[in-house]
Amino acid sequence: MTPHVFQNHWQSHWQNHWAQALLDPAGAPPPGVARQAGTAPDRRFAVYRNNVMVSLTGALAARFPAVKRIVGDEFFDSAARAFASKNPPRSPLMMTYGEEFPDFIARLDAASAVPYLADVARLEAARTRAYHADDAAPLTAADLAGVSQETLFDLRFVLHPSLELVASRFPVVTIWAMNAGDLELAEITDWSGETALIVRPALDVEVRRPPPGAAAFLASLAAGDRLGDAAAAALAQSADFDLAVNLAALFSGGLAIDAAAAKDDPQ
Amino acid sequence: MRRARAPLQPSRLPPNVGLGFKPEHFAAIAAEPQPLGFFEVHAENYMGAGGVPHAQLARLREHYALSIHGVGLSIGSLEPLDRNHLARLKRLCDRYNPESVSEHLAWSSHGGAFYNDLLPLPYTDETLAAVISHVDEAQTALGRRILLENPATYVRFEESAIPETEFLAEAARASGCGLLLDVNNVFVCARNHAYDALAYLADFPIDEISEIHLAGHFETFEADGSPLLIDAHGCVVSGAVLDLYAGVIARAGPLPTLIEWDNNVPDWRTMRAQAAIVQERLDHATGGGAKSAA
Numbered sequence: 001m002t003p004h005v006f007q008n009h010w011q012s013h014w015q016n017h018w019a020q021a022l023l024d025p026a027g028a029p030p031p032g033v034a035r036q037a038g039t040a041p042d043r044r045f046a047v048y049r050n051n052v053m054v055s056l057t058g059a060l061a062a063r064f065p066a067v068k069r070i071v072g073d074e075f076f077d078s079a080a081r082a083f084a085s086k087n088p089p090r091s092p093l094m095m096t097y098g099e100e101f102p103d104f105i106a107r108l109d110a111a112s113a114v115p116y117l118a119d120v121a122r123l124e125a126a127r128t129r130a131y132h133a134d135d136a137a138p139l140t141a142a143d144l145a146g147v148s149q150e151t152l153f154d155l156r157f158v159l160h161p162s163l164e165l166v167a168s169r170f171p172v173v174t175i176w177a178m179n180a181g182d183l184e185l186a187e188i189t190d191w192s193g194e195t196a197l198i199v200r201p202a203l204d205v206e207v208r209r210p211p212p213g214a215a216a217f218l219a220s221l222a223a224g225d226r227l228g229d230a231a232a233a234a235l236a237q238s239a240d241f242d243l244a245v246n247l248a249a250l251f252s253g254g255l256a257i258d259a260a261a262a263k264d265d266p267q
Numbered sequence: 268m269r270r271a272r273a274p275l276q277p278s279r280l281p282p283n284v285g286l287g288f289k290p291e292h293f294a295a296i297a298a299e300p301q302p303l304g305f306f307e308v309h310a311e312n313y314m315g316a317g318g319v320p321h322a323q324l325a326r327l328r329e330h331y332a333l334s335i336h337g338v339g340l341s342i343g344s345l346e347p348l349d350r351n352h353l354a355r356l357k358r359l360c361d362r363y364n365p366e367s368v369s370e371h372l373a374w375s376s377h378g379g380a381f382y383n384d385l386l387p388l389p390y391t392d393e394t395l396a397a398v399i400s401h402v403d404e405a406q407t408a409l410g411r412r413i414l415l416e417n418p419a420t421y422v423r424f425e426e427s428a429i430p431e432t433e434f435l436a437e438a439a440r441a442s443g444c445g446l447l448l449d450v451n452n453v454f455v456c457a458r459n460h461a462y463d464a465l466a467y468l469a470d471f472p473i474d475e476i477s478e479i480h481l482a483g484h485f486e487t488f489e490a491d492g493s494p495l496l497i498d499a500h501g502c503v504v505s506g507a508v509l510d511l512y513a514g515v516i517a518r519a520g521p522l523p524t525l526i527e528w529d530n531n532v533p534d535w536r537t538m539r540a541q542a543a544i545v546q547e548r549l550d551h552a553t554g555g556g557a558k559s560a561a
Contacts, residue, residue: 013345014388014389014424014426015344015345015346015374015377015388016377016378018377018386019377019378019380019382022382022386032389032424032425032426033422033423033424033425034422034423034424034425034427036423036460036461037461038489038491038493039489039491039493039495040489040490041422043489043490043495044421044422044459044495045421045422047421047495047497048384048386048387048421048422051384052382052383052384055383055384056383059383088380088381088382089380089381089382089383090379090380090381091352091381092311092338092339092340092341092349092352092375092376092381092383093311093314093315093339093355094311094383095311095312095314095315097383130318131315131318131319132315132316132317132318132320133315133316133317133318134316134317135316135317135318135321136317161316162318200318203318203319203322
């Protein structure tokens, strides 16, 4: 017996009707729901429709708490419902649900008064990915003890699998921290852009705010550039970039898990 | 005709009370040995690559029997099983070697979308064939006998032609799977669909039961004022459900019994107190023979 034999008429089937009706809050219940004395099929089917919507919007609220705090419960719920009804999960792994929510927020006219909202959502989405990312032991300075100065600049680092950078033209880390309970709510006077560094060297997800040179350095390393090229990229971004300090931070912060001397560039 | 194949690993949880594991209880659980038969987790919550979920589950696994309870395989769908998801479930089982693996007589995926709810199916020859085929495929992939759980439902289908107990019995007979009897689901369905819970339980294939689930439900109302029960897993198990449970145990003998409390999750002391109440019913109904695992 093979599963495909059940598919031949599925398009006219109860399951297809149910799938359509579940995400349509105004639609009629699917055909074929039995009537029972004293009960209303609409109300009975609405239990499922409600379960689905509450579970999906609840998953978004759990993943994007700072976004919710910024816009308030009512606005968030309305945005989450609009998103969920058009973008149901594509996988049974609810930990991955909402990957497209930041882009959805960016396109949302009603959120145009809070232009930094989508970047806060990107930061929060990255935190969940980091929470579930693979475990890996960070590289220590001792691991590179025997590496000569020339070879050092040719090293390519493998950064921690949880590590992500979220670059923003807004002070995204400051705004997130204030709405995640990590910083007191206060008026923001410096609206310079910030890059968020999200990483989970052990079990706790950390959100850091590297200065522009360090952010450029990490972005370059993450792209697979040699250490020498990453340092040059950082210096181009920020003249006071200090390679020794940032190399030490790579180890003390648990940001890298491996390094290997680059072979000749393939180009 | 059944294919010849390697024997499936059976479900072998200890016949005592277990609790659904919630991460917020981890510190309290780790602080001292818990007098529980086992812990149960939802498979999908542990399908990430690493981090806290696996660190906690690995610790738990060192000390307790484990039940992996899937909520996303969509066994009751007419579509083929999601092979990627089945492969993830296999990796999880290979990693933790649980005493039991279970899933639901329900569907949750269709047309590439996942609805994150346990949705009902009509009971027909067609859906029965699909369920048997899916259970067979899952068991073959996992190398394990899985348990299939009776659902909590709010609607019935006009085209349903097979009673639920008969549907489950035939699915178990044809696929070789075991059954997970959720007594709260029986109570909720009996009330919602106006039938007798005791009659349902009398028809249930009792020899196939390898685990029992208990949970709390809440009561809402129809437009005409008649009650509608919602299987919400957000409060203590009702006295009526405990009475049904005691009747099942008196007939079937001691069985691994899980208390599910997934919403409004209380502190660990409250969870333990609920487990103690159920363990007492379990011991009493079986003449006090079953001992708690330390």
